[in-house]
Amino acid sequence: MALVRVISSDGAAFLVSQRLAKRSGKLKTEIETFRKSSDNSEAQPEIRIVTIRAEILRLVLQWLQQHQNDPVLPANQNEQDGRGDAEMGQSQWDRDFLAPMDLGIVMELILAANHLEVKGLLDITCKLVESKITGRTVDEIRTAFKLKSDFKGNEEEQTRLENRWCVEN
Amino acid sequence: MAHRNQSIDESFETINLVSPKTIPMLLPENWEEILNKLSPHDFHTAINTCPQWRQLMMPKRTTLLFPLILPILEEYLPLASILQLRGVTKLIKVETEPLLKHYPGIRPPVEKLQHFEKLAPLFRKYNSDSMRDPALYLGEFISHMMTSRPIPSTDPFITGSMSISLAGRNEAETVRRIEMFQTLFSIYGSHLKRIDVKEFVVGGRIMDSIISLLSCFPNIQWINIFGGVYMEEEIVRMNNLPFLFKLEGLHLLTVFEQELSEFDFSMQLITKYGQQLKSLCVNKLLKSRNLGPSLLSSLAPNVIAFEMRSMDPVALETLARVSWQLEELQLGSSSSDARSPDYINGFLDAINHFENSLKKFRFTCSNKRRFSGDWDVGKMIPLRKLETLTFHFTNFELEWVDHFLRISCQRLKQLYLIRNNELTRGHVNSLRDLFQILPKLKKIVVLYGNPQKQRVIYPPVV
Incomplete structure (x- = not known):
């Protein structure tokens, strides 16, 4: 089995099959670039991902491993709306996978899935964050995301007034 | 640097990291003061640097990563939610402004x-x-x-x-x-x-x-x-x-x-x-013999994006001689019959004129009979910078289109097809073949009148 070493920003190396790695658009491109530039066809590619730390990279690879036999999402998108259907694609395993994560980790996973071009993982993580924003008030969003208002003086009131005709019922 | 291989299932806690040897020499509150002032991008880089910094930055993670994920979240959020986010923090408000410009x-x-x-x-x-x-x-x-x-x-x-x-x-x-x-x-x-x-x-x-x-x-x-x-x-x-x-x-x-x-x-x-x-769009203006390429170049010398909704041989001739470095070009054929050799040659001359600058090209022609004449393949040349091509074109299956893609679009990254009728399985398969022909092609997007039906075709995964 052909393998590839994927190295996180903090130096942890993960040895995974190339078949699995190629389910990430970014890793697929990197492997192909390595193949073209390498004289030795048997050489093992080594890919360093400088924007993703080990804990997050492990989660991405874990998700890919779980979904390795799924149809590749982009080529099998929902024919009705043409977009990746995160609701349809979210299994009980996905829900259990995301359940223990705090929002900081989920955000790092979104950035990682986006960087590594893993559409299915991007869909379910974005849907999770979206569910914590849509239909919520400003205060509820601040609570959910542990955000502190940094508006000064009447800036907040000003913004609220600007939003008023589109947002409030 | 030596790395220890990890199995994916191995718990993160047991990983012996070989990470940068940075040790915080300041008090945590000093570090917090410094790290708080980082932009979201620098913050993301910093949390990837070493566990000690990450530990210090943990409480600020959602605040500072939120603006970074906003552009990614955009397609998942309704407009009302994006407006609502403007009121959450100043940083988020600043980051939502570019998103709102899409509406x-x-x-x-x-x-x-x-x-x-x-x-x-x-x-x-x-x-x-x-x-x-x-x-x-x-x-x-x-x-x-x-x-x-x-x-x-x-x-x-x-x-x-x-x-x-x-x-x-x-x-x-x-x-x-x-x-x-x-x-x-x-x-x-x-x-x-x-x-x-x-x-x-x-x-x-x-x-x-x-x-x-x-x-x-x-x-x-x-x-x-x-x-x-x-x-x-x-x-x-x-x-x-x-x-x-x-x-x-x-x-x-x-x-x-x-x-x-x-x-x-x-x-x-x-x-x-x-x-x-920098951007100019006209309907029939270039059809006039009163406006030659020299006058147009002197009146508007800095145009880099040009759109012509209704082209004819005179307009194409002017376009093929204007002294612009066009990066974006949109051509449309609305009423004229475009099967004559003059028309077809003029079309190729106009596009070829921007061979070293054109990055985006869009061509609209909704009548099946038009642009179906004899095309001189010898006149087609590589468009060295063309990355995005949009065809609003009923009969995309024409032979000249195939030649045009193979010869002129070798550096194409994205192909958009605007169609009125659904693609058959055969069409999809022939589109997938383009990934073999065009080495840089990353995706083909098929757009219908109903945006909900948009379809994206990616290269098949090996």
Whole structure:
């Protein structure tokens, strides 16, 4: 089995099959670039991902491993709306996978899935964050995301007034 | 650097990291002070640097990563949620502004129109007290919005963009409407960066109206003028066109009863603003023999994006000799029969003229018979920078299209097809074959009239 070493920003190396790695658009491109530039066809590619730390990279690879036999999402998108259907694609395993994560980790996973071009993982993580924003008030969003208002003086009131005709019922 | 291989299932805690040897030498509160001032991008880099920094930055993670994921989240969030986020923190507000620019125009949803009074504070903010009768204007303003085409509802004070229609049901209403807009824009026109003026049918007043409206937009960057003008008299001289120092885009898709009037109208605007334009869109302007490539190049020397909705051999000849370094080109064929060799050669000459600069090309031709003549494959040359190609084209399966893709589009990254009818399985398979032919192609997007049906085809995974 052909393998590839994927190295996180903090130096942890993960040895995974190339078949699995190629389910990430970014890793697929990197492997192909390595193949073209390498004289030795048997050489093992080594890919360093400088924007993703080990804990997050492990989660991405874990998700890919779980979904390795799924149809590749982009080529099998929902024919009705043409977009990746995160609701349809979210299994009980996905829900259990995301359940223990705090929002900081989920955000790092979104950035990682986006960087590594893993559409299915991007869909379910974005849907999770979206569910914590849509239909919520400003205060509820601040609570959910542990955000502190940094508006000064009447800036907040000003913004609220600007939003008023589109947002409030 | 030596790395220890990890199995994916191995718990993170047991990983022996070989990470940078940075040790925080300052007190945690000093580090917090420093790290708090990082931009979201620098923050993301810093949390990937070492566990000690990550530990220090943990409490700030959601605050500072949120702006970074916003552009990714955009396609998952409804507009109302994006507007809501503006009020959460300053940083998020700043990051939402570019997202809101994707929603040009204005049309409050019908259910919101029941609450006119909600608009009153917004208008007061922009000094609407000076208006003769704010309630009346407000009512007219909103009823006008109801006639606009259905587009996402946004607030022009936020997006800096607005779409207006000058045409009333009769002349009296048109005059009243123009007065209303003049009053409104004299108050808050400085907030607009883009304006779409459409559906005007009045006669001589139109020039005065446009001049007086334009002077209300000192910060305007983009003007689109659509619609028809039906008038018997000649176009008056627009001597008083105001200076619009920030204007970069001028789209003139006006249809006049007489082509000469259209030429005169467009030329007056291009003569005034041409030197500062980067983007220009015209309907039939280049068909006129009065406008050769030299004159066009001197009037508007800095254009990098050009669109021509209605091309013919004369227009294509002008385009093939103009001294522009076009990066974006859109060509449309609406009425002429494009099967003659002159037409086809002119089309290729025009595109080839921008072989070293063209990055995006869009071609619209909805009639099956057109562009189906004999194409000289020998005239097709590689377009060295072309990365995005959009075909709004019924018979995409034509032989010349295949040659054009193979010869001229070797560096293509994205192909967009706009279609009225569904793709068959055979079509999809032949499109997938393009990934073998075009080495840099990353995706093919098929767009239908109904955006919900959009379909993306990616290269097959090995």
